[in-house]
Amino acid sequence: xxxxxxxxxxxATLMLGMGALGVIQKSFVASAQQKMESMEVKIDNFTFGxxxxxxxxxxxxxxxxxxxxxxxxxxxxxxxxFKSKVLDTDEKFxxxxxxxxxxxxxxxxxxxxxxxxxxx
Amino acid sequence: MSEKKKDEILHDHNHDGIDRRGxxxxxxxxxxxxxxxxxxxxxxxxxxxxxxxxxxxEAMGELSFVQISDSHMGFNKPANPxxxxxxxxxxxxxxxxxxxxxxxLHTGDISxxxxxxxxxxxxxxxKSAKPKDVFYVPGEHDVLNDDGKQFLERYGxxxxxxxxxxxxxxxxHFVGLVNVMNLKxxxxxxxxxxxxxxxxxxxxxxxxxxxxVVFAHIPLWSVYPEWGWGTEDSAQALAYLKKxxxxxxxxxxxxxxxxxxxxxxxxxxxxxxxxPQPAPGKADSPGPMKVPAEQLKxxxxxxxxxxxxxxxxxxxxxxxxx
Numbered sequence: 496x497x498x499x500x501x502x503x504x505x506x507a508t509l510m511l512g513m514g515a516l517g518v519i520q521k522s523f524v525a526s527a528q529q530k531m532e533s534m535e536v537k538i539d540n541f542t543f544g545x546x547x548x549x550x551x552x553x554x555x556x557x558x559x560x561x562x563x564x565x566x567x568x569x570x571x572x573x574x575x576x577f578k579s580k581v582l583d584t585d586e587k588f589x590x591x592x593x594x595x596x597x598x599x600x601x602x603x604x605x606x607x608x609x610x611x612x613x614x615x
Numbered sequence: 616m617s618e619k620k621k622d623e624i625l626h627d628h629n630h631d632g633i634d635r636r637g638x639x640x641x642x643x644x645x646x647x648x649x650x651x652x653x654x655x656x657x658x659x660x661x662x663x664x665x666x667x668x669x670x671x672x673e674a675m676g677e678l679s680f681v682q683i684s685d686s687h688m689g690f691n692k693p694a695n696p697x698x699x700x701x702x703x704x705x706x707x708x709x710x711x712x713x714x715x716x717x718x719x720l721h722t723g724d725i726s727x728x729x730x731x732x733x734x735x736x737x738x739x740x741x742k743s744a745k746p747k748d749v750f751y752v753p754g755e756h757d758v759l760n761d762d763g764k765q766f767l768e769r770y771g772x773x774x775x776x777x778x779x780x781x782x783x784x785x786x787x788h789f790v791g792l793v794n795v796m797n798l799k800x801x802x803x804x805x806x807x808x809x810x811x812x813x814x815x816x817x818x819x820x821x822x823x824x825x826x827x828v829v830f831a832h833i834p835l836w837s838v839y840p841e842w843g844w845g846t847e848d849s850a851q852a853l854a855y856l857k858k859x860x861x862x863x864x865x866x867x868x869x870x871x872x873x874x875x876x877x878x879x880x881x882x883x884x885x886x887x888x889x890x891p892q893p894a895p896g897k898a899d900s901p902g903p904m905k906v907p908a909e910q911l912k913x914x915x916x917x918x919x920x921x922x923x924x925x926x927x928x929x930x931x932x933x934x935x936x937x
Contacts, residue, residue, distance in 0.1 A: 541842075541900035563692040564902050565728060565759075571800040581728055581759045584692070601800035604755045607843040609800050 535559065536610065538566050538582070538602075543610035552614055555591040560584055568610075569603045678785040678922040681709050681716040681746065682830070684867030685887035687756065688737045689727035694890040694903035695911060698727075699736060704936045705888040705917050706744045712919060716746045717784065722867035722885060723754030723795065723832030729761070734769055753778060754832040754868060755795040763796055779810050781817050787922055787929075788821055790814065792831035794846045804833030804846035804868075811848065815855045826861040826922060826929065834866040836875060836882045839895035844869050853880065863929045865918070869901070872916070872933045883931050886916035912937030 534554050537544045539561040550556060558568045560582040568588050570576040576598055579588035592598065592614040602608040686702050695701060709716065719741070726733035734757075741749055751770040758766055767778055774780040777793045792814070794804035806814075818827070829835065835852065838844040846852075856862050862880040870892035875882040890903045891914040898904065906914055916935040 541902060562902065563694070565756075567759075583728060599800065603798060604759065605843055606798040606800055606802045607841070 537561055538568075541566075541602075541605055541608055543600075543602075543608060546609070547611045547613065549613040549615060550592060552595050553591070553593060554614070555589050556612055557587055557589040558582070559587045565604065566602045566608065567604055568600055571599045571601055571609075677924040678787055679712075679714045679716045680718050680720065680784075680920050681712070682720045682722060682865050682885050682918040682920065683709075683888055684722040684832075684885040684918075685724040685754065685870055685889055686721070686737055687724055687727040687887065687889035689730055689733040690889055690903075692903060694905050698889040699740060701912065701915050701936060702737065702740050702888045703743075704912060705915070706740060708917055708934065708936055710743075710745050714921070716919065718746050718748035718750065719744065720789075720791075720830050720865060721749055721751045722830050722865060723752050724756045724867065724887075725751065725754065727756055727889075729757055729759040729765060731765065734765070750782070750789070750791060750830075752791045752793055752831055753795055755798070758795060775813055776809050777807070779813060785922070786924060787826045787828060788818070790817065790827065790829045792829060792835075792852070794831050794833045794835070794849075802847060803840060803843055804831075804835075804849075806846060806848050806852055811851050811855075814852055818855055818859075821859075823858045824860055826863070827856055827859050828863045828865065828920075828929070829856070830865040832866065833868045834873075834882070834884055835864050836877075838869060838873060838884070839901075842895065842901040844895065844901070856880070861928050863920070863931065865920075865931075870904075871914075872918075874931070881928070881931065883918070885918045886914065886933065886935065888915050888917070888936070891915065 534548060534550050534556045536548060536556060536558045538558055541562065541564075543558070548556065558579070560566050561584070563584055565581050565583045567581055568577070568579040568590075570578060577590040577600070581604070582588055592612060595614045598612040598614065600610050600612070683705055687698055688702070690698050709719070725737050753763060753766045753770075757763070763777060767774070771778045774791070777796045779791055779793050781788060781790045783789070792806060792810065794806050797805060797807060799805065821827075829852075831846070833846055834844055835846050835849040853862075860879055864880060864882045866882070866884045867887070869884050870887035870890065871884065871894065872886050873882075873884045890911075891906060892901050893904045913935045916933050919932045919934065921930045921932075
């Protein structure tokens with residue numbers, strides 16, 4: 496092979512390789528970021544969805560009320576691990592779970608609505 | 616001679632001037648805007664458009680009051696973008712009754728989000744109602760964020776604990792109960808130990824012939840537990856009222872009229888003045904139910920209640936806003 500072509504090929508391969516590495520790195524970082532990003536719970540039709548959510552320690556969970564009636568997110572433990580103010584339609588509440596455990600909660604306005612966050 | 620046409624009382628088991636068949640017939644008339652009065656042991660009905668003159672002894676009972684419920688001031692979603700307008704229509708309806716009610720009961724969810732301006736707006740609108748006295752019990756929407764502190768400041772003068780109280784009018788004993796505080800996960804409405812103890816003491820010395828009216832937000836009977844439509848410890852409350860010959864329970868919360876007669880107790884829920892909700896189990900959830908705009912007023916309403924002294928049963932009549 497001609498040297499120049501060889502160099503070009505080598506260069507291309509290297510760049511491809513580095514590009515690939517970069518992509519791999521990015522996706523690694525991205526998935527790690529996803530783990531630390533907000534996990535979502537959607538409130539709609541008098542239901543928390545998903546009703547049971549498992550997340551790693553350190554996750555911030557965000558509840559968004561998509562229902563046309565207000566709801567709250569209140570821990571059932573004593574003392575309460577978290578307690579949102581009243582969430583009208585489209586309002587959100589976030590809580591970061593820094594300790595492992597099981598966190599049952601409910602809507603204090605409509606107590607039949609219950610959910611659980613399991614932190615591992 | 617046909618007994619049927621005369622509507623005479625045939626089986627007066629409780630000796631209170633009303634028999635179950637007659638009472639249920641009266642309830643059926645209620646949907647057409649009829650008005651029932653029990654006088655001298657005979658049920659008389661009048662359609663709202665043909666009522667005799669106000670104040671005439673023939674037609675009017677001795678005590679007349681109105682129940683409104685679930686005004687949800689502050690709600691502005693498609694099910695009703697103008698809850699202030701429909702509350703005003705309810706006031707117009709009340710002001711148009713030929714027997715002017717002496718006072719009003721509001722069985723809760725006055726506001727939608729417990730905001731001061733929402734309570735203020737309701738107060739303002741109700742000022743134009745002819746009956747000047749209004750007695751309130753809170754709904755769960757009235758005690759958000761502050762465990763009911765604002766509600767108690769506004770409407771809880773003279774009340775005990777979480778806002779319960781009683782008063783007397785023309786020999787009828789009224790009891791306002793609170794079943795929307797300290798709700799537990801997965802649970803229903805709850806009265807709680809302190810309130811039950813107070814209730815037992817409050818009615819202990821009353822003669823069993825005293826008509827009782829109990830009003831609270833969440834139904835005190837099991838309408839539909841899956842949707843939280845019931846009160847966990849209401850059986851205890853009703854046990855304290857067992858001795859009375861006439862107990863009328865007035866509730867709200869479910870945004871539709873429903874009634875049940877059980878022995879001496881008549882349970883009745885009122886329509887909302889804001890928006891309707893689906894019948895039990897007829898939808899995924901008990902949220903606001905959209906109806907075509909021109910039908911909205913027909914599914915909202917007020918409840919008119921009349922009592923004739925000497926007769927124990929109260930006549931409870933619902934009328935829609937249109």
